[in-house]
Amino acid sequence: GPLKEVLFFPSPQVCIEHLFTSHMRFPCACPLPHGVKTSFSRLMEHLLSTRTSLDLCIFSFSNMELSRAIFLLHKQGVIIRVVVDREYMSITGSQIGALRKAGINVRHEMSSAVHMHHKFALVDGRKLISGSLNWTLTGVQSNKENVIVTEEPELVRPYQLEFLKLWEASDPA
Amino acid sequence: GPLKEVLFFPSPQVCIEHLFTSHMRFPCACPLPHGVKTSFSRLMEHLLSTRTSLDLCIFSFSNMELSRAIFLLHKQGVIIRVVVDREYMSITGSQIGALRKAGINVRHEMSSAVHMHHKFALVDGRKLISGSLNWTLTGVQSNKENVIVTEEPELVRPYQLEFLKLWEASDPA
Ligand SMILES: [Zn+2]
Ligand SMILES: [Zn+2]
Numbered sequence: 001g002p003l004k005e006v007l008f009f010p011s012p013q014v015c016i017e018h019l020f021t022s023h024m025r026f027p028c029a030c031p032l033p034h035g036v037k038t039s040f041s042r043l044m045e046h047l048l049s050t051r052t053s054l055d056l057c058i059f060s061f062s063n064m065e066l067s068r069a070i071f072l073l074h075k076q077g078v079i080i081r082v083v084v085d086r087e088y089m090s091i092t093g094s095q096i097g098a099l100r101k102a103g104i105n106v107r108h109e110m111s112s113a114v115h116m117h118h119k120f121a122l123v124d125g126r127k128l129i130s131g132s133l134n135w136t137l138t139g140v141q142s143n144k145e146n147v148i149v150t151e152e153p154e155l156v157r158p159y160q161l162e163f164l165k166l167w168e169a170s171d172p173a
Numbered sequence: 174g175p176l177k178e179v180l181f182f183p184s185p186q187v188c189i190e191h192l193f194t195s196h197m198r199f200p201c202a203c204p205l206p207h208g209v210k211t212s213f214s215r216l217m218e219h220l221l222s223t224r225t226s227l228d229l230c231i232f233s234f235s236n237m238e239l240s241r242a243i244f245l246l247h248k249q250g251v252i253i254r255v256v257v258d259r260e261y262m263s264i265t266g267s268q269i270g271a272l273r274k275a276g277i278n279v280r281h282e283m284s285s286a287v288h289m290h291h292k293f294a295l296v297d298g299r300k301l302i303s304g305s306l307n308w309t310l311t312g313v314q315s316n317k318e319n320v321i322v323t324e325e326p327e328l329v330r331p332y333q334l335e336f337l338k339l340w341e342a343s344d345p346a
Contacts, residue, residue, distance in 0.1 A: 001174075006331035010287070057317075059305075109317065114183070117305050117316040130319065132232075132290050132305065143290040144230075144282065144339065146303060148321065148328060155321060158179035166317065 002151040009133060009145035011040035016065065019044050020072060039147075040140050043129070044069055046149055050123045055163045056082045057118040060094075060134040067095035067135075074104055082106045083166050085116040095135075107170035116166070120159055128156045175324040182306060182318035184213035189238065192217050193245060212320075213313050216302070217242055219322055223296045228336045229255045230291040233267075233307040240268035240308075247277055255279045256339045258289040268308075280343035289339070293332055301329045 015032040018024060028034060047069050054073055074080055082099060086108045089096040100106050109116040120130035131147035133139045188205040201207060220242050227246055247253055255272060259281040262269040273279050282289035293303035304320035306312045
């Protein structure tokens with residue numbers, strides 16, 4: 001059947017440099033453990049597998065490794081659309097300002113009384129990544145969190161429609 | 174294939190009294206709309222379908238209608254286990270104290286530096302309800318939220334194992 005995967009967090013901190021640099025000339029010299037697969041490295045692999053389009057609906061986005069992945073995809077020509085919460089997009093450490101400066105399309109929830117509390121991503125319109133995990137450092141490294149990754153059309157399709165609805169109803173940031 | 178459903182929130186406020194009282198002698202006289210199906214009424218139907226066991230991992234639980242459902246299931250003899258966040262279990266409006274007073278088994282995350290940020294339920298060990306939705310009034314009625322409901326074994330099984338791990342590792346509240 002179609003891909004169905006569950007990732008649990010917290011995820012131990014390991015080196016994921018090889019995910020960004022496909023041909024490393026020298027072994028990485030950083031102090032983190034190398035060659036270890038974790039929930040986070042798996043999540044990054046799924047995101048970095050994007051070829052054409054990435055749609056993100058993320059309440060809180062401050063994780064530097066995740067934003068590095070988004071910047072890399074943007075550089076590779078992937079069409080990226082981001083819907084964020086109005087209040088959380090400008091808190092300390094938020095990566096949303098940097099995404100906008102890089103030319104990535106960001107929109108925010110219009111009402112300040114309502115939170116855009118989703119945390120999901122759609123990779124190439126056919127792979128859903130969704131769960132309790134915000135894209136923060138605490139989310140990844142400290143909290144008890146879960147993420148479902150699936151290509152099951154019955155689950156992916158409703159999120160695609162919901163994304164388009166939110167995208168149309170949100171303000172350009 | 175096995176059940177796969179996605180519910181999106183916010184959900185409009187409608188009367189769900191019929192879900193609690195199977196044989197109502199008189200039509201309900203409350204001012205809310207009647208006979209309307211919503212994401213929230215569907216979520217309640219899934220929860221109230223529990224026959225033997227309900228395992229909950231919920232970061233924030235203050236919604237009175239959801240706690241009414243839990244109390245009803247408890248009265249019907251359903252074995253209920255609840256894992257909650259240590260910090261959020263005692264905030265204003267939390268239903269956790271009331272659950273414990275009713276004799277429901279509640280445990281909390283041991284470390285205060287770490288948040289138990291899950292929001293999932295396992296109905297009879299075979300139906301998973303998981304997403305971004307906390308069991309609060311804002312979550313249900315105001316926020317943009319999502320919940321996946323599925324009986325897909327590949328998705329349910331990992332959550333069952335995770336629940337048992339958290340249950341064993343948590344303190345009786
Ligand atoms: Zn390294
Ligand atoms: Zn009524």
